[in-house]
Amino acid sequence: NMLRQESLEHKAHFTLSPITEAELKRLIKAMNGKSAPGTDGICHTIIETYFDFIKHPIIHIINSSLEFSTFPNIWKIAKVIPLHKGGSTVELTNFRPISLLSILSKLLEKWVKHQLNSYLENHTLISARQFGFTPGVGVEEAHYTLTKDLYEVMDKKSNGILVLIDLAKCFDSIDRDRLISALQRHGIVGRELSWFKSYLSDRNQLVSIDGGESDLLPVDFGVIQGSTLGPDLFRVFINDIAKIPIRGKLYLFADDAAFLFDHSSWQEVFTRANEDMNKICLWLNSQSLTINVNKSKYLLFSRTRDKDSHPHKLKLHFCNSGYMACECSEIERVKSAQYLGLVLDENLDWKAQINALVKKTRKFVHIFYTIRNCFTKSTLILLYKALVQSVLSFGILWWGNAYSSVLEPITVLQKAILKVLLKKPRRFPSAELFHEAKVFTVKQLYIKHALLYYHKHPETLDATTPSSSEQSTRTMRLTTQAVIPIPSSRLQTTSRHFYHNLPYILRTIPTTLVHPHSFSRSAYKKSVFSYLVATSPSECDAMTSS
Known part of the structure; x- marks a missing residue:
């Protein structure tokens, strides 16, 4: 069995503890007070x-549910509100269904969620290749890992294939019996597993429009x-x-999956990619999950000029035949x-990302021209x-240190908006423009987010000890105590990645900011803000020069 789906053996299994009054009060305070109520x-x-x-009644209900492994049936009813997204109101696709559940049921779920997350984290049961729905890990971490790997493929003169898979309605199509089996494989058994079975079973929903409600209908999947x-x-x-044994790297964020394969030979890398995509597709098929072929794409990364001349193809395999002979759907190369809001291009020069940003923000020149006489300067x-x-801040860690010629369209547009x-x-x-507006340039925003990421993940480049790295060939001395390894790179393009560029930022900032452990998150953010306010845009440009 390629998944090796034998039961996991843990020293400890997941257990549910009763809730206390203090914990209940904490959960209520942490909830969004504006959440709409359910059917109750x-x-x-x-x-x-x-x-x-x-x-006391709420505590009794929650603890009884956990003790007897029974989720209250009255809390299994969802009220669905169709939210109009725009366009014609006679087209169902122009509505987004919003499911409203009982606030009381969410309190019970939050208590179970708190314990489940602690269990999964303490036993390291969730793959490090998962970046979504994981505490402390998000889009930035996914972008960091993927872009770093892409730059390394280019830097070591390898040939890479990045496959971006779109899973169709993944959340709605999960087979709940298979979900229960997955919980078992993660050490959730006995009374706790029975509770999840009760939680997932006998679910119903009704649709509410303008006060009118439909009949109840069962919801058996997802x-x-x-x-x-x-x-x-x-x-x-x-x-x-x-757990699928593939020779590529997986990047998983919720239902967005990406796979990176690399090898010095185009023939070998395509062979590996097709063979491993076969394994992946067979697993998805076994789990009743569907790939949206039209939305799935792949990109090629290489320093060689022959990447456009090879005859190979990449397919979504649902058969065991050779990939050249089978009739499975081909994935389109782009x-x-x-990927997760960031536009990746095969040259890693970020021109496509900048063009997308310009297209998205150009409208604000006209918008601010229209409203500038309606509001005060501070409001504007x-x-x-x-x-x-x-918008400029999103993903700036990856494109914000691109060549100045690449950044020029967005920097010119930013200044045009501020002038208007x-x-x-x-x-x-x-x-004078940025000084009067009291806002950051693109480079200042890049440095700000670089330092905040460094504070969150100091292991990215530990400046507190004179450590070494397999990729480091030289070091940079910041103080008599702090020596930072500088990752080596063959390409100038590679050296512009945040991972390579961070040492050059750290060499300029005050020594106190080099040691993130001495600050809380809010204090470090405030210190970085104060430092950048006092640093001119030209000085910030020089900070990122390697």
Whole structure:
């Protein structure tokens, strides 16, 4: 069996503990007070206001549910509200279904979620290749791992294939019996497994439109939409894909899957990719999961010029025949594609990402021209930060240190928006513009996010000890105590990745900021902000030069 699906043997199995009054109070305070109620009509405000009167019945219900492995049937009903996304109201595809569950059921789910996440983390049961729905790990970590690996493929003169798989309606199509089996393989057995069986079974929903409600209909597949536990159960279910013995690397974020294969020979890398995609497709098929062929793409990464001349193809295999002879669907090769909101291109020069940013933010020149007389300057700056700077900040760790010629379109557009906002002439000096607006340039935003990532993951480049790395051939001395290894790179393009560029940022900043452990997250963020405010844009440009 290629998945080696034998039962996992753990020294300890998952156990559910009863909730206390203090824990219940903490969960209620942490909940979003604006969440809409389910079919019972009980809102968060009622629970919070009358907590002292209803706390004991709630505690009794939650603990009885855990003790007897029974999830209350009244909490298994979802109220679905069709939310219009735009377009014609007679087209069902223009509506997004929003599932509303009982607030009380979410309290029970949150308590189970807290214990389940602790168990999975303490026993390291979730693959390190999963980046979604994992505490402390998110889009930035997924982008970091993938881009670093792509640069390494280019730097070592290898040939790489990046396959981006789109899973069709993955959350809605999960077989719940297979989900229960996945929970068992992760050490959830006995009373706790019975509780999850009860939680997943006999689910119903109704549709509510303008106060009118439909009849109840059963929901037999998928994780529970609108639930608190749904994402955690999904990552347990999909975790088995990381156990498939492939020769490539997996990058999994929720239902977005990417695979990277590399080898010095194009023939060999395509052979490996096709053989391993066969294993992946067979596993997905065995789990009743469907790949959206039209939305799945692949890109080629190489320093060689022959990547466009090879005759090989990449297919989504659902058969055991040789990939050249079978009639399985081919995956389309593209020169650029979006992965978790970041546009990757085969040259890793980030031109496609910059073009996408320009297209997305160009409209704000007209918008701010229209509204600049309606708001105060401070309000306009707040709107700029919410509408423009937030867009510029996304993924900036990966594209923010691109060549200045590549960055020019977005830097010019950023200044154009600010000049319109502040009513400045076209030739107004850039340094004065950013000083008056009190906002960061693209390079300053890059440095800010680089340092904040370093604070969150100091292991990225530990500046507190004179450590060495297999990839490091030289070091940079910051102080008499701190020596930072500098990763070597053959390509100038590779040296612009955040991983390679971080030492050059750390050599310039105050020594106190080099040691992130001495700051809390908020304190470090405040210190970085203060430092960048006091540092001119030209100085920030020089900081990232290697």
